Amino acid sequence: MKSRGMTYLLLAVVLGVWGVVVWKVFFTRRDAAIVSPVATVHPVNRNAAIIDTLRLDYRDPFLEIPPQTVPPLSERTTVRSILKQADRSEPEAPTFSYLGVIRKSDKLHFLFTVEGSQVMIRPGESIGEYRLCGGCADSVQFIKGLHSFYLKPPV
Numbered sequence: 001m002k003s004r005g006m007t008y009l010l011l012a013v014v015l016g017v018w019g020v021v022v023w024k025v026f027f028t029r030r031d032a033a034i035v036s037p038v039a040t041v042h043p044v045n046r047n048a049a050i051i052d053t054l055r056l057d058y059r060d061p062f063l064e065i066p067p068q069t070v071p072p073l074s075e076r077t078t079v080r081s082i083l084k085q086a087d088r089s090e091p092e093a094p095t096f097s098y099l100g101v102i103r104k105s106d107k108l109h110f111l112f113t114v115e116g117s118q119v120m121i122r123p124g125e126s127i128g129e130y131r132l133c134g135g136c137a138d139s140v141q142f143i144k145g146l147h148s149f150y151l152k153p154p155v
Helices: 004-026 079-085
Strands: 097-104 107-114 117-121 130-135 140-144 147-151
Touching: 107 130
Parallel strands: none
Antiparallel strands: 097 107, 107 117, 130 140, 140 147
């Protein structure tokens, strides 16, 4: 050991640090900490109507275009009305088959056989009325209206 002085200095520092740790653990006062009083709970009138509104007619600070007028509630469409208008008939299974997946320039392309010819599409594209949502090597998901279809490649 060439630097005994440094070793003794580091030993003294280590003993000092451990001494402070031992002092804090064993010799601190265990007085109860001062705790703030519990917050009081105010009763809420549950019968009052809660009205949440979403303002869609504010001025856009980035586009500097004046807001468009929002149609009255009677003219707006709701999700329920859209779902009521949607076709709820029995789903019609796709007539094409899934062959597999190809990765081309870091994008997935899916291969299908449609009426005897092979078609390659990406997620978001459609075959007829069926829109490809996504998939992987073992299955793909198509959506037609409110119905979802999963296709698997032949074994």
